[in-house]
Amino acid sequence: MEEKIKNMEKEIKKEIKKAHENLERNAEKVEKISGNITKNILNKVNNENVLMGIITVLIAVLIIISLFPGLLSSFNKEKIYSVDIIKIEGCSECFALSSVSDTVGKIDNIKIKNEKSLNYASDEAKKLISKYKIVRIPALVISSRNIDKINLGESFRKDKNTAIFDKPVPYFDLSSGDIKGLVDLKEIYDSSCVDCASLSSIRTQLEKIGVKISNYEKVSYNSDNGKELIKENDITYLPTLLTSRNIDEYWWIFPKIQKSFTEYDNYYRFSEPFFPYKEISTGIVKGKVKITYITNNSCIDCFNVTQLKSAFQSLGIYFYSEEYVDVSSREGKNMLVEYNITAIPTAILSKEILDYTTIKDILEKVGTFEDNEYVFRNLDVLEVKYQKMGGK
Numbered sequence: 001m002e003e004k005i006k007n008m009e010k011e012i013k014k015e016i017k018k019a020h021e022n023l024e025r026n027a028e029k030v031e032k033i034s035g036n037i038t039k040n041i042l043n044k045v046n047n048e049n050v051l052m053g054i055i056t057v058l059i060a061v062l063i064i065i066s067l068f069p070g071l072l073s074s075f076n077k078e079k080i081y082s083v084d085i086i087k088i089e090g091c092s093e094c095f096a097l098s099s100v101s102d103t104v105g106k107i108d109n110i111k112i113k114n115e116k117s118l119n120y121a122s123d124e125a126k127k128l129i130s131k132y133k134i135v136r137i138p139a140l141v142i143s144s145r146n147i148d149k150i151n152l153g154e155s156f157r158k159d160k161n162t163a164i165f166d167k168p169v170p171y172f173d174l175s176s177g178d179i180k181g182l183v184d185l186k187e188i189y190d191s192s193c194v195d196c197a198s199l200s201s202i203r204t205q206l207e208k209i210g211v212k213i214s215n216y217e218k219v220s221y222n223s224d225n226g227k228e229l230i231k232e233n234d235i236t237y238l239p240t241l242l243t244s245r246n247i248d249e250y251w252w253i254f255p256k257i258q259k260s261f262t263e264y265d266n267y268y269r270f271s272e273p274f275f276p277y278k279e280i281s282t283g284i285v286k287g288k289v290k291i292t293y294i295t296n297n298s299c300i301d302c303f304n305v306t307q308l309k310s311a312f313q314s315l316g317i318y319f320y321s322e323e324y325v326d327v328s329s330r331e332g333k334n335m336l337v338e339y340n341i342t343a344i345p346t347a348i349l350s351k352e353i354l355d356y357t358t359i360k361d362i363l364e365k366v367g368t369f370e371d372n373e374y375v376f377r378n379l380d381v382l383e384v385k386y387q388k389m390g391g392k
Helices: 001-017 023-045 047-067 068-076 098-105 122-131 200-208 224-234 243-251 255-259 305-313 330-337 352-353 357-364
Strands: 080-087 111-117 140-145 156-157 164-165 171-173 182-187 214-220 238-242 261-263 267-270 277-279 288-295 319-324 346-349 367-370 373-376
Touching: 080 098, 080 122, 080 238, 098 111, 098 140, 122 267, 122 367, 182 200, 182 224, 200 214, 238 243, 243 255, 243 267, 255 261, 255 357, 288 305, 288 330, 288 352, 305 346, 319 330, 352 373, 357 367
Parallel strands: 080 111, 182 214, 288 319
Antiparallel strands: 080 140, 140 164, 156 164, 182 238, 238 267, 261 267, 288 346, 346 373, 367 373
16 A cells, blocks of 8 residues: 555656646745644544545645746746836947847846937936046946845946946047047958968957957058058068057957957957968968878778868868878878778878968877878777778
8 A cells, every 4th residue: 555655656746847847946845835734634544544645645746836837936026126228328339238238138136118319418327427437439328126136147236226328438538528449450461471460360350259340451561551551560471461459458358369369559359360471570371281092992981181171270270282082092091001090081282281380289180290291090089880801
């Protein structure tokens, strides 16, 4: 009998779990409801009847959940707080304030009661600017008597029943009347280097993380301006990208990318070159790598070896040439022996791979350097089908 009751109890518990996902989270409240009933039962009946009593309680809880499914979820539901939002705007080139106000509107425990926009030159806006000591616009003012109970993050400062966002970049400086935070980029390049990298994509990447670019200028290295920039910013390779110093005003991203820059009087320079690049002192183009694929055309289940190219390119490696060598050819057989290749398909990278000093440690984890060339060996990391060879 006791065993049957235990089994019944297990089944009922399963049904309760299915009836509501939040039951476990609210176990304490359920136990509190059922605890008094169970205690009374314990005082009146023997062990077998105690189990029956517990089951009765569980069934009762199940019925309550079925009839009132929102009961348990209400235990966890956050209180909703009404807020009023005022946008202080008036600068078309400045930070898009909607990116903040839209985010605030998506916070679960906030309900926007009223929302309006003011031009910073209006009398009402001037009163708010003075009251909350706002020095740059656009700005966002959120009012609620429960403002301390609303988590708005570190980008807001709070003043009594108000939270103020006044850290936009770019912004209109109310004291000077200037727009600040618009970034200029200068690319110093050599038009004769047809293999050199193009840096214009970096502009797109910076804009995606919120940096507003006002001007992108390409400067020839042998022009007067180019020569001056090379000297003032210790430029030793081309192309090189300089960014105006005000990029450090972008407080949400600059600390994360600061290590990528070297600081000078008027600019930040990207510390590492983008491949391929040309050394100014020698005229040598660095980073042009040849990739040789070692394959077996008879292995129809083997993975497509060009996947390796994509993997290397994701590390920033530039390939100017590709070659396929089958293991059935004389050259292929010789390469198997020369490089002690034990798994195919694989790839060998030319000596120019040594130009990529910053990723050498990564490459060594999945392959080896042989006489200044690189052999990819750890095919298991790709989780693909390949063929094992004899090796030496």
